[in-house]
Amino acid sequence: MVSQFLVSQLELEFIAIGGRTHLRRAYSRGALKVLRPFPYGEGLVLQLLTLGPGLMGGDQVEIRVHVAPGAKVILLNQSATKVLPARGYRPVVQRLLFRVEGFLEYYPGLTIPHPASALDQRMEVSLGTEASFSWMEMYALGRLARGEVGKFKWIRARTAIFGQVPFYMDALELLPEELGPNHPGVLEGHPYLVCGFWNWESHPFFEETENGLLGVGLTAFRHSFLRGIGNKEVTQRALKIWSQERALRGLPAVDVMRYSSAL
Template sequence: MDLAEIGERVDDSPDPLSPARYTAEWLPSQIARYASAVDMLPVGSPGKVGVLDLAFERIGGRTELTAHYQKAPLHITRTLYGDPGRPDMPSVMFLSSSGGVVQGDRYRIDVTCGAGSSVHLSTPAATRVYRMEQDYASQLVNFSVGRGAYLEYLPGHTIPYVNSRYYQRIGVTVDPEATVVLGETVMGGRLARGELHAYDAYCSDLEVRGTDGQLICCDPMRLAPPERPVTGPAVLAGFGVVASLYVVTGARPAQELAGAMHDALTGTGLRAGAGVLPGERGAWARILGDRSPEVTAAMHLTWDVVRRLLIGVPAPERRV
């Protein structure tokens, strides 16, 4: 076995590195137009395909990591139980040994949360998407969240550099009695260097479905400055940072949750707001700002309000 591969896979498909697993079934046109062969470390080469496959179960009063497969450059920290308000809930960070995302990279992450489990997932730093001359990079993330489970996925910022092309798809399957809290923050580039929306394309798709396959909500983002300005009033309106927080839950009324999130954001002074998800399956918020620190603080404040309402404990301090 490759030394970069450890653990036991969650599913039983024969080849975890099959191109069918790490290749998106569909690409937005803004990304697909750049698809091409890479003559330096082509797609599928060692170090170009990262895989994480994790499973969590509630055992003996706390959640444990019960299955773990990883393929470099993706890997994880060991499970840490450092949340004073929820000592039963592990925190796991997704890491990359590559230092950033480059052309031809293909990442896939699968996480299964068993009934009654609780887990916090994050990254230790921003994801840097480097300049590309050929092709694009992508990351596919899939969450399966069982009955009574509680999942938080709050990664650090994504920073697309000049001429980068990046596609991310997050697919969630959630039980009606489970809760999922998802965050995404995108910077318009290396703002301190004056790089504002100098990337070729940043596209993302969030799709949340119930265990019956019915669509709960979806949120596509298409940013392609060379094709169409992204600084208009209906897009980013000149701001350099955009953050979104999605809360899929039946634990509290959607209107109550959205109202609390909106009230928290009103005091930040940022361009932000919150609303109810379709079918009142939860709430979501979006935040626009000029600088990363102020948007990060607003996201943390909103996450804190959500936590206090749903699980009765504050949000711990984060390093990202």
């Protein structure tokens, strides 16, 4: 009997030769694919693709990435990730395993859960002593135009970023049937959520506008994390804040919208 669920894998290895970054190995199976990388200064921009209408409940996804010393990579999804339901409320199970010894920026962009869908995501990032890592992801709580906000079963996401010791641990758990997005202390009715991290120090700030809430704070290791809830404008504001942080870091500007419709 052929399983109706799909197992997808992606393995990527980046190395540096003569000051330039090269994609040394790319293995894909199932719905995950990559396009050819684009040059970005001394580094590369690589788009991740998911074939088909989205990830179906019961599907299993595993992405493994190794960025060797000296390599510089921007990794992003070409389009938003759609989480679709399956019989029996099986979740999409996604595992992200990154070993970073060089420089990696990871932008999965927007995840959109459809009604009755569920997502179980785990991301583990191992950082070398000279590594630089940044990450930003966004969630829409459903398709707003169809009135589907908060109609999914659950989203459970665990993030662990560590070196010799844990640097950053985060747990996101949204259960609309128990605590909906309008419940006090949850999302206050806001339909978008954005979160991010980078392993260098930024100036903390917090802003509250008619569009929502957005802020940057520091961990005990002086690394930076970003959180925001609000409407679509808050996600765009988060990207602007991140663009400013990259400029302060001395990183060359990159138009991520050129490579991804998920942001």
